[in-house]
Amino acid sequence: MTPTVSSRERWDVVVAGAGPAGLAVAAACATRGLRVALVAPHLRPWHQTYCLWADELDAAATALRGPAGGPALGVRYPETVVRTSSGQRSLGRGYARLHNDVVHGLLLDQFATGGGVSLPGTVTSVTEDAVGQQVTLTDGTALTAGLVVDARGGGPGSAQQRAWGERVTGDVGALVPSGSALFMDWVTLRDPATPQPPVFLYGMALDDGTTLLEATSLAARPPVPLPHLRDRLHRLMAEAGLRTAEDPERVAIPLDAAVRRGAGVPVGAAAGLVHPATGYSVATSLRTGSVVADAVQAGADAAAVRALVRGARRRATLGLFALGREVLLGLDEEQTDTFFSTFFTLPPSAWNAYLDTGSPPSAVAATMWRVARALPPAGRRSLATGVVRAARPRRAGGT
Ligand SMILES: Cc1cc2nc3c(=O)[nH]c(=O)nc-3n(C[C@H](O)[C@H](O)[C@H](O)COP(=O)(O)OP(=O)(O)OC[C@H]3O[C@@H](n4cnc5c(N)ncnc54)[C@H](O)[C@@H]3O)c2cc1C
Known part of the structure; x- marks a missing residue:
């Protein structure tokens, strides 16, 4: 009433x-x-399927209900893995789903x-x-x-993250290691014969025994059409003999609203x-x-x-992230793969700082500098081109 x-x-x-x-x-x-x-x-x-880092879930649980008990606010994945053409890496930080x-x-x-x-x-x-x-x-x-x-x-923005997700049944062990969340896999959805927009595979086990797999475009302007993501995921599912269990999850997250x-x-x-x-x-x-x-x-x-x-500090941090987004927007599949191979070789404190909007701008700038230094020369050149392009004025956007 x-x-x-x-x-x-x-x-x-x-x-x-x-x-x-x-x-x-x-x-x-x-x-x-x-x-x-x-x-x-x-x-x-x-x-929506809402995920965060396991330590962030712990912090949220403490903030939301203090020491009181009760049902878990989310499910934890003790390990988080990233796959690039340099191989598979465990990040040493648990992941969680609300x-x-x-x-x-x-x-x-x-x-x-x-x-x-x-x-x-x-x-x-x-x-x-x-x-x-x-x-x-x-x-x-x-x-x-x-x-x-x-x-x-937020509003629609001009750059968006998009994903097409399916809850699948079948043997996903080769894609999502048991007990882990697959944070980013820049290898599996690639077809070396056909250049395509950079798209990664994301995945985790769900409570009902199915596995969520998503073909995700991290950031694109204009956004990658959802049917493109669907088709790439469905191709993989057909190759791996996986079946769809339920309605798909369609993700569209404005990044510059x-x-x-x-x-x-x-x-x-x-x-x-x-x-x-x-x-x-x-x-x-x-x-x-x-x-x-x-x-x-x-x-x-x-x-x-x-x-x-x-406040001013957070705006400065967001400004640096926005610069990072603009750089990513200009990278092709191979450059994106190289970027993340390098990014996740940094010490966890460095890449963690880059993933949190609460980080001080100095920590974010330091991480960006470290990635730039650690990239191979070709990667550094694409980064420099991206920074120059990002510095040009743009008509739409907010952050
Ligand atoms: C499918 C999907 C998956 C995502 N997964 C993740 C994830 O795993 N982790 C993560 O951190 N982020 C994720 N995001 C991104 C982001 O965190 C979410 O978009 C999140 O919902 C934003 O929360 P919010 O409360 O700010 O806004 P919203 O969730 O957009 O909530 C806004 C609310 O305002 C209401 N509203 C709108 N207009 C009016 C009005 N005029 N008057 C009154 N009410 C109004 C809407 O009905 C809505 O309920 C995801 C987004 C999508 C779309």
Whole structure:
């Protein structure tokens, strides 16, 4: 049943959007006793396969429920492997897949227990006046709050990560080593006779005994058409004698969507916090909920919260990642393979820094410098060409 909300009511926080970013903020605010309203078209569990590093899952579990027990927030893969033409490498860092139903249920439960009120609807505008910040819904409902958190996701962008995924049955042992997550395989989907866009194979075992395999284009502008990814995956499946178990997963992640401007404080994809070169954001979003809620509870205004979510340091880091994305966009299959062969020979602290939007810009710059130095001369030349191309002004894009 839709709750009736008086237009004179003033909320501490109104959150627009109930993806991982919005729900994490809404739950954390409610847990701290703030009066919070959540506006979203629906509150169904997220359907995407959300993955993150195992240590990020541990950090999220601690942030979301402290020392309390309960069902696992995700499944862990003790090893993560990368395959390039230089061979297969274990990264020495566990991978994890969220149990969306558990995480979503936990956040909704925290939200409801803390007295949060959810309103099914769609936000059309976020504005500000002397009284506070306001959201207006398509049905005309207006809500006033001390702070509006805009978690409506990102726009389409011009560069996207795309993937076509299938849940398969059959013997996948040669593709996804038992107990491991296959993070990137730049070899298996290649056809040396036919140059194609750089696409890697990604995969992991699922809870029902099937295996998720995805043909993934890391970053492309314009994006690689999904049928191309589907056909490459299906060719591999036919060769390996694998069968499809269920509906495919279609992935399209904007990598350069503009940050949502306006009166509210954007979080998650709306704040451009999707990693510009890898498309990851869920771990960051789950961490951000408590950061925003603590700040609001301590009396921070919108500008202060905005600076916490996307301050100068983080913008600098994102700028470096965006440069890295632009370089990747110019590499062909062989150059991409060489790039990742080199990237994963760096010490884990170096490549880990490059995969986290929370890393200091100095650490990211140091990693970029190390990759450049470690590449063979031809790889260094493509990198230099990419940097020059990336420095040219572009018409679309946000990060
Ligand atoms: C298939 C897929 C798989 C992905 N896998 C991973 C992964 O493994 N790991 C990872 O880190 N990232 C992954 N991503 C990328 C990224 O993390 C996700 O896109 C993530 O969902 C972003 O979270 P968010 O809460 O910021 O935005 P969203 O999840 O996009 O949530 C926005 C919410 O706002 C609602 N909304 C939109 N407009 C309005 C409005 N006007 N009013 C009210 N509500 C509105 C939407 O209904 C939606 O629920 C994946 C993306 C896709 C598409």
